[in-house]
Amino acid sequence: MQATGLANDHFLRALMREPTPYTPVWLMRQAGRYLPEYVATRKKAGSFLALAKTPELATEVTLQPLDRYRLDAAILFSDILTVPDAMGLGLRFVEGEGPMFDRPIRDEADVAKLGVPSRDSLGYVYEATAAIRRALIGADGRQRVPLIGFSGSPWTLACYMIEGGASRDFPTIKTMLYRRPDLLDRVLDVTTRAVIDYLSAQIAAGAQAVMLFDTWGGVLAHDAYRRWSLGFMERIIAALPKENEGRRVPSILFTKGGGGWLADIVRTGVDAIGLDWTTDPVAARRTVDGRCALQGNLDPAVLFADSDAIRCEVRKVLAAFDSPRTPGHIFNLGHGISQFTPPDAVYAVIEAIHEGSPGPA
Numbered sequence: 001m002q003a004t005g006l007a008n009d010h011f012l013r014a015l016m017r018e019p020t021p022y023t024p025v026w027l028m029r030q031a032g033r034y035l036p037e038y039v040a041t042r043k044k045a046g047s048f049l050a051l052a053k054t055p056e057l058a059t060e061v062t063l064q065p066l067d068r069y070r071l072d073a074a075i076l077f078s079d080i081l082t083v084p085d086a087m088g089l090g091l092r093f094v095e096g097e098g099p100m101f102d103r104p105i106r107d108e109a110d111v112a113k114l115g116v117p118s119r120d121s122l123g124y125v126y127e128a129t130a131a132i133r134r135a136l137i138g139a140d141g142r143q144r145v146p147l148i149g150f151s152g153s154p155w156t157l158a159c160y161m162i163e164g165g166a167s168r169d170f171p172t173i174k175t176m177l178y179r180r181p182d183l184l185d186r187v188l189d190v191t192t193r194a195v196i197d198y199l200s201a202q203i204a205a206g207a208q209a210v211m212l213f214d215t216w217g218g219v220l221a222h223d224a225y226r227r228w229s230l231g232f233m234e235r236i237i238a239a240l241p242k243e244n245e246g247r248r249v250p251s252i253l254f255t256k257g258g259g260g261w262l263a264d265i266v267r268t269g270v271d272a273i274g275l276d277w278t279t280d281p282v283a284a285r286r287t288v289d290g291r292c293a294l295q296g297n298l299d300p301a302v303l304f305a306d307s308d309a310i311r312c313e314v315r316k317v318l319a320a321f322d323s324p325r326t327p328g329h330i331f332n333l334g335h336g337i338s339q340f341t342p343p344d345a346v347y348a349v350i351e352a353i354h355e356g357s358p359g360p361a
């Protein structure tokens with residue numbers, strides 16, 4: 001496909017635990033409502049879903065944070081709920097309430113109808129991926145930064161598919177887990193196959209790293225996490241193409257609330273683990289012991305502080321990871337950036353990262 005090289009591959013190098021001149025950084029949800037230009041493009045699209053389903057506009061918003069900040073990776077603009085949407089559950093976003101499904105999965109008959117979505121039904125995602133790759137080519141003919149593809153984890157997708165929307169305590173899926181584990185197994189099995197196909201197609205379309213968002217893995221009981229979330233993610237990691245365009249396609253696994261399970265997570269063979277802000281990086285480094293890279297983990301609420309406090313907190317994160325001296329750290333937030341973040345706070349984060357180490361070319 002694109003024969004051009006990368007002008008900046010520090011993110012991919014850090015994922016492979018290779019040395020980099022400074023700590024590469026990107027932010028979860030870096031294209032989003034905290035940016036006025038995003039709000040303007042969403043308005044033009046009419047809705048969030050229309051924005052995500054129009055490759056041209058998805059490309060536009062993917063590039064917005066890169067044009068503003070010195071970020072080291074782009075992330076495909078899409079959503080984890082595109083997969084259950086393509087499975088026919090009827091996705092809607094209700095203002096102030098978040099995502100909702102018209103046809104949640106509740107019984108045997110609902111489960112029987114589930115299948116792996118056709119590549120066509122998610123074609124807009126793969127078209128956006130390819131369009132973003134083209135748009136990332138800079139004036140010098142090289143790709144500015146690598147592009148990350150992503151998916152929800154089977155457990156996290158099933159949380160939305162079964163609850164029918166956002167939830168605090170997840171009573172419906174947990175009832176199914178303890179009363180009808182056979183049914184939940186079937187939901188997770190088909191979702192796992194769907195995610196393998198989804199991420200493989202994103203890689204074929206040009207995604208250069210992939211991330212699994214296991215946003216709700218942390219609500220599982222200690223011994224249930226392996227059985228109901230991690231095991232399915234392990235299957236996905238094992239099944240994905242490991243190389244494309246002559247280069248390794250690294251995988252990142254992020255379980256929010258998963259800081260106590262790092263020893264299990266590292267055994268999946270994943271290239272990097274995303275840490276939320278409650279996890280101690282020093283303890284995490286000891287646990288993974290150089291077997292994978294680590295990504296994270298500034299508390300997103302730090303971006304509500306003044307620039308001196310932001311600098312101080314960023315330095316603490318870098319020191320805890322011994323980054324960039326010890327290779328294998330990618331700076332990120334411990335969860336998605338808040339829609340109420342002042343855009344200037346992101347400049348303060350990125351400046352603090354580049355203090356004391358040479359900035360990007």
Ligand code: CP3
Pocket residue numbers: 027028029030031032033042048075076077078079080081093094095096097098099150166213215336
């Ligand atoms: O990181 C990026 O810039 C890429 C884009 C991205 C979005 N969603 C865009 C989006 C990514 C990686 C996601 C992942 C996602 N979506 C997750 C996992 C990560 C996490 O935050 O834990 C989850 C749980 C979802 C499901 C989802 N989509 C929720 C709960 C919401 C918020 C609903 C609301 O109104 O607050 C969304 C919508 C969504 N996805 C928005 C964006 C920018 C905001 C929608 C808008 O513009 O109105």
